[in-house]
Amino acid sequence: MEVQLDELPEYFLWTKYLKVTTHGVDPVECGADVQAKEVSRVGLYMYQCSGPSMEPTIQNSDIVFAENLSRHFYGIQRGDIVVAKSPSDPKSSICKRVIGLEGDKILTSSPAGFFKNHSYVPKGHVWLEGDNLQNSADSRYYGPVPYGLITGRIFLKMKLKSHNCKAFDTDEKLQTWALIMDWSYGAFTN
Amino acid sequence: MAQSQGWVRRYFKAFCKGFFVAVPVAVTFLDQVACVARVEGTSMQPSLNPGGSQSSDVVLLNHWKVRNFEVQRGDIVSLVSPKNPEQKIIKRVIALEGDIVKTIGHKNRYVRVPRGHIWVEGDHHGHSFDSNSFGPVSLGLLHAHATHILWPPERWQKLESVLPPERLLVQSEEDCLQGSP
Numbered sequence: 001m002e003v004q005l006d007e008l009p010e011y012f013l014w015t016k017y018l019k020v021t022t023h024g025v026d027p028v029e030c031g032a033d034v035q036a037k038e039v040s041r042v043g044l045y046m047y048q049c050s051g052p053s054m055e056p057t058i059q060n061s062d063i064v065f066a067e068n069l070s071r072h073f074y075g076i077q078r079g080d081i082v083v084a085k086s087p088s089d090p091k092s093s094i095c096k097r098v099i100g101l102e103g104d105k106i107l108t109s110s111p112a113g114f115f116k117n118h119s120y121v122p123k124g125h126v127w128l129e130g131d132n133l134q135n136s137a138d139s140r141y142y143g144p145v146p147y148g149l150i151t152g153r154i155f156l157k158m159k160l161k162s163h164n165c166k167a168f169d170t171d172e173k174l175q176t177w178a179l180i181m182d183w184s185y186g187a188f189t190n
Numbered sequence: 191m192a193q194s195q196g197w198v199r200r201y202f203k204a205f206c207k208g209f210f211v212a213v214p215v216a217v218t219f220l221d222q223v224a225c226v227a228r229v230e231g232t233s234m235q236p237s238l239n240p241g242g243s244q245s246s247d248v249v250l251l252n253h254w255k256v257r258n259f260e261v262q263r264g265d266i267v268s269l270v271s272p273k274n275p276e277q278k279i280i281k282r283v284i285a286l287e288g289d290i291v292k293t294i295g296h297k298n299r300y301v302r303v304p305r306g307h308i309w310v311e312g313d314h315h316g317h318s319f320d321s322n323s324f325g326p327v328s329l330g331l332l333h334a335h336a337t338h339i340l341w342p343p344e345r346w347q348k349l350e351s352v353l354p355p356e357r358l359l360v361q362s363e364e365d366c367l368q369g370s371p
Contacts (some may be wrong), residue, residue, distance in 0.1 A: 074275075085330035088306035090259045148270030149330045182264040 038166070043068050045152055047083060049095055053130035057081070058095065058157055066152030076126070076147075081154040084128065085144050093151065096138050100127035102147075108140060128148070140151075204368050223254050226340060227268070229280055233312030233319065235299065237266070237349070238280070248341035249280070249349070253333035259329045261286070261308065263359075264351035266336040269310070278333055280309035281320050291359040293324045300360060306330075313354065335350070 045066045077144045086092045098107045109117040125144035130136025227236045229247045271277040285291045290302050307326035312318025
């Protein structure tokens with residue numbers, strides 16, 4: 001599913017040791033994938049998600065905020081939605097929910113199937129699944145993900161809608177974004 | 191009296207200003223460009239730590255070179271351990287994505303390295319916790335490229351990216367694409 005997204009203006013805001021960056025995102029076909037750049041030591045990140053794999057929790061082109069303190073202090077819990085580097089492409093990121101931590105027993109076959117297959121999450125890894133199970137490439141496809149690939153935990157999401165303003169149309173196709181005051185503090189932890 | 195106190199205040203102000211500029215700059219440099227680390231263990235003998243526990247080598251870790259996850263076969267790299275995210279391990283890159291490796295002690299004799307992964311091994315086979323134990327590692331775990339040994343001074347040298355001759359690949363990705371047997 002391809003979606004046309006225009007580039008968000010990029011600006012940095014340094015407040016002592018916190019860095020808040022906005023990014024424009026290239027659309028990715030499957031899964032709630034995000035595009036992100038550098039990871040700083042203590043950071044607050046803002047991403048735009050594309051793809052259907054986290055519906056209905058995170059819709060396509062929602063803005064999400066992630067923090068990386070939980071990851072540094074190993075406080076990621078089951079049920080958290082995390083942003084991680086994709087195991088097959090380190091330059092792109094994925095956005096999934098943590099279903100199991102190391103040592104947990106995970107059902108890998110279909111829950112409705114007759115023969116149930118279980119496996120244990122190995123040490124140092126986590127099991128990620130998207131909320132939209134029919135349309136998500138996650139750990140059921142590429143296996144448990146090493147903890148070191150997790151870059152942040154999402155704690156806030158925001159809806160965003162774009163408006164085409166003819167007055168601002170230039171050769172560079174500038175568009176203005178109208179923020180809809182729809183802050184949803186979803187239940188991201190259980 | 192007032193003059194000497196004024197001097198102390200000025201000094202303190204200058205110190206604070208310098209401190210709040212220097213610390214973020216230093217932290218950013220150490221995180222993004224290069225840092226220095228001590229190597230523990232015997233898994234990379236004889237390239238690193240040939241003296242064992244008597245003297246640990248100190249290496250220069252170059253983050254800047256791996257910021258786009260570009261590594262070559264034979265590079266010595268440090269990465270986040272897939273089994274323990276709190277630990278960094280230092281190994282040599284043997285194979286890149288698409289290559290087929292002949293493993294030593296792995297459950298499968300031949301392994302094709304998946305997309306976005308690399309195969310790392312320590313030079314001291316048998317005493318190394320590497321891809322022969324935990325399989326190919328994702329490139330996202332790459333931390334830095336070890337370029338030089340800085341300490342002890344008699345071991346000051348540039349680390350060469352050379353693949354050990356006995357670890358030649360069964361088939362590399364380039365060979366597959368060119369259609370050689």
